[in-house]
Amino acid sequence: MLAPFASDSMTNLLAAIDVENFVAMKYLVVLMFSAAAGFLYLLVRDTSNETVAAITTLLAISNPLTVSYASQVMSEVPYMMWALLALWMLARGISRPGLWDNRWLLGGMAAAILAYYMRSVGIGLMGATVACLLLNRDWRRATAVAIGFAASIAPWLVRNHMAGGSAYMGQIVMVNPYRSDRGELSLFEFFLRMLVQAELYVIDFLPDAFLPSISEPSVAAAELGRREHYIAATLLIIAIIAILIVVLRMRGRRHFLICMYLVLIAGTMLAWPWAGSRFLVPAMPMLWIVIVSIVSGGRNWLQRRIGPMPTHWIVTLLFLLMMAANVDGLRSVARLSEGTYPAHWRDYFAAGDWLKKSSSPDAVISCRKAYLMYLASGRRSVTFDFEAPDLVLAGLDKAGADYVVVDRLPTPQTREHLVPALGAAPERFGFAYKLGDPGTWILEYSNPGPALSNGD
Secondary structure (H helix, E strand, O other), rough: OOOOOHHHHHHHHHHHOOOHHHHHHHHHHHHHHHHHHHHHHHHHHHOOOHHHHHHHHHHHHHHHHHHHHHOOOOOOOHOOOOHHHHHHHHHHHHHHOOOOOOOHHHHHHHHHHHHHHHHHHHHHHHHHHHHHHHOOOHHHHHHHHHHHHHHHHHHHHHHHHHHOOEEEHHOOOOOOOHHHHOEEEHHHHHHHHHHHHHHHHHHHHHHHHHHOOOOOOHHHHHOOOOOOOOHHHHHHHHHHHHHHHHHHHOOOOOOHHHHHHHHHHHHHHHHHHOOOOHHHHHHHHHHHHHHHHHHHHHHHHHHHHHHHHHHHHHHHHHHHHHHHHHHHHHHHHHHHOOOOHHHHHHHHHHHHHHHHHHOOOEEEEEOOHHHHHHHHOOOOOEEEEOHHHHHHHHHHHHOOOOEEEEOOOOOOOEEEEEEHHHOOHHHHHHEEEOOOOOOEEEHHHHHHHHHHHOOO
């Protein structure tokens, strides 16, 4: 769900500020995380009150999953910052009249566009905004905003079309985007994928995100290869209650923009070919808003039945339990941060460091994780094609590759696509450097000339 433009933008930004090490880049992401926390507080304060805003923000910024990405040089936190800024400004802009003189609405649109160019899932912000205006029967502004959003993303869509079509739309309908030979999904298979993804998120990734301590499988469950059943049952009950409350609130037009955005981003995650906790990171603030909103609504209901004092203690205890779960999870994050990279990642970054010292500044590197290799080497890096050997070689020629990195990362694409290409044309590759055992290899690549570089 990362738009290619995001990678280019981050690369250009880091180059412009002359970033020389990962620590400085991590500080930049931490600053964005801090800004995202501020925008979350402002958003919830406007839709609820300062107390609810403070509680929501505290729970969100102490969540172990979110914190684990708060310093990673990836697009999750920058996207989350722009998305929360957009939601805050759009909520204010929609509640105010006017269009061209409505700085909140225009500013929110600009932030939503930046979020989209950071990650393609940002299109959910645009859809939620138009849907909110349509619900308010604000036809004129809904039309104008829709046209504005369409015009803003048109250049990228045109660029994708001229380059052979949108890679993301193609990946969504493929059985396996890494294996194009397996073809596309039928309509039934597509809905089946969504059901499987929903099961993975409900049973696996959501428990890890919110209850990392109790979601760890027991020894018996690990041997059976399945999670504790009570976790799935509890989460399903919570999900059903949450959906009912969200629907009721949407009927009253409370938090409609937030709820619609959450629905759209959830739909995107279910349709996406891959599932994982990292895809939850941009949605985590919205989920905390829903959870705290549920507790707030329950507090009002309890007050009418058992009185304010017992309700106060019950809500306080619930908040402390949620904070305790976060703090306990943060201990695991802290332990992980004290360690070092696994050997395969350590060698991958060391390969980039060697290329930084030993290769020409204009060298082109072909590898599995191009953006990370760029950060480590400072050299232009491209991902090799996940295709048959002849197409991989043609891709190397087209990119003008000078080096290839044969890694031993857990992902299988190097073994499935790059290694067979080496065997198909060993004369084009020469030894340059090796790290570790089993090794991470850096090979020089020789382009045979125009006859093959056409790749057609």
